[in-house]
Amino acid sequence: MTEAATTDPVHDFIAKAVADHPVILFMKGVPDQPRCGFSAAVAQILDTLGVEYVGVDVLQSEPLREGIKRFSDWPTIPQLYVKGEFVGGCDIVREMYQTGELRSFLDQQGVAVAE
Amino acid sequence: MPMPIEALEAALREGFPDARIEVDDLAGDGDHYRARIVSSAFKGLPRVKQHQLVYAALKGRMGGELHALALETSAPA
Numbered sequence: 001m002t003e004a005a006t007t008d009p010v011h012d013f014i015a016k017a018v019a020d021h022p023v024i025l026f027m028k029g030v031p032d033q034p035r036c037g038f039s040a041a042v043a044q045i046l047d048t049l050g051v052e053y054v055g056v057d058v059l060q061s062e063p064l065r066e067g068i069k070r071f072s073d074w075p076t077i078p079q080l081y082v083k084g085e086f087v088g089g090c091d092i093v094r095e096m097y098q099t100g101e102l103r104s105f106l107d108q109q110g111v112a113v114a115e
Numbered sequence: 116m117p118m119p120i121e122a123l124e125a126a127l128r129e130g131f132p133d134a135r136i137e138v139d140d141l142a143g144d145g146d147h148y149r150a151r152i153v154s155s156a157f158k159g160l161p162r163v164k165q166h167q168l169v170y171a172a173l174k175g176r177m178g179g180e181l182h183a184l185a186l187e188t189s190a191p192a
Contacts, residue, residue: 038183074163075170075178091186092162 010067018081022111023053026068027078031055038090039078045097046080050114051106083109117145118180123173130172131156141185149185158190165189 018024023046029035031043031053046053058065058077069075072086080087082105087093096102106113120140127136127150134154141147150169157165165188170177177184 069178072163073167075175086163088163089166092166095162095187 008067010063011071013064014068014071017054017056018084021054021081022083022109023051023106024056024081025053025078026056026058026064026081028057028059030057035059036077038076041090042078042080042093045093045102049097049103049106051111082106082111118176119145120148123148123150123181123184126173126176127152127169130169135191141183146181147183148181149187151187153189153191155190157188162188 014026025031025039025042025046027034027036027039027043029039031047034040034043035057043055056064058068065077068077068079072079074086074089076089078090078093080089080093087105088096093102096105103113120138124136124138127134127138131152131154134152134156136153137151139149141149152169156168160168166186169186169188173181173184
C-alpha cells in the first residue's frame with residue numbers, strides 16, 4: 001500500500017494484513033462458516049478457484065469492522081484484497097469471476113489458481 | 116432498518132441525473148435491492164470507482180440504513 005503509517009492502530013493492522021497476505025478477505029464469519037450470504041459467495045468463488053487465502057472475521061472486532069470501511073472508502077463487507085490492492089466487494093468479485101476476469105487477474109498477480 | 120424504494124431511487128436520480136436507473140426490491144422487504152445504473156459518469160472508471168460514486172450519492176446510508184444493494188454499473192455504449 002502507498003498509505004503512510006498513521007497513528008490509527010486499526011488502520012496499521014489492516015495495512016500490515018493486506019501487505020503480508022497475497023489474498024485476504026475481510027468477511028463476516030470465517031471461510032468455513034460464513035455468517036452472511038455475501039461473504040459466503042466470495043469465499044465460495046475463491047474456493048472454487050482453488051485460491052489460498054486468509055479470511056478475517058470482522059464480526060470479532062467492532063473497530064475492525066468500522067476501520068475496514070474507512071480503509072478503502074467502501075461501506076460494505078466482504079472486501080477482497082490481492083497483493084495489497086482492494087479488488088472489490090461481492091458484486092465486483094462475482095462479476096469478475098463470471099467473466100473470467102478474476103482468474104486472469106489472479107494469474108497476472110502471480111496467485112496460484114487451480115486449473 | 117429498511118429504506119423505501121422511492122427514497123433509494125430519488126437519491127440515485129439526484130446523484131446521477133443523466134442515468135438510466137432500474138431498482139428492484141429483491142426480497143420484497145425494503146432491505147435487499149439491486150440497482151442497475153447506466154451513466155456517462157462511469158465512463159473510463161474501474162468498477163471499484165464506479166461503485167464508490169454510487170455509495171457517495173447515497174451519502175453514508177449504504178451499510179447503515181441500507182443493508183444490501185447489489186450494483187451493476189456501466190457507461191452508455
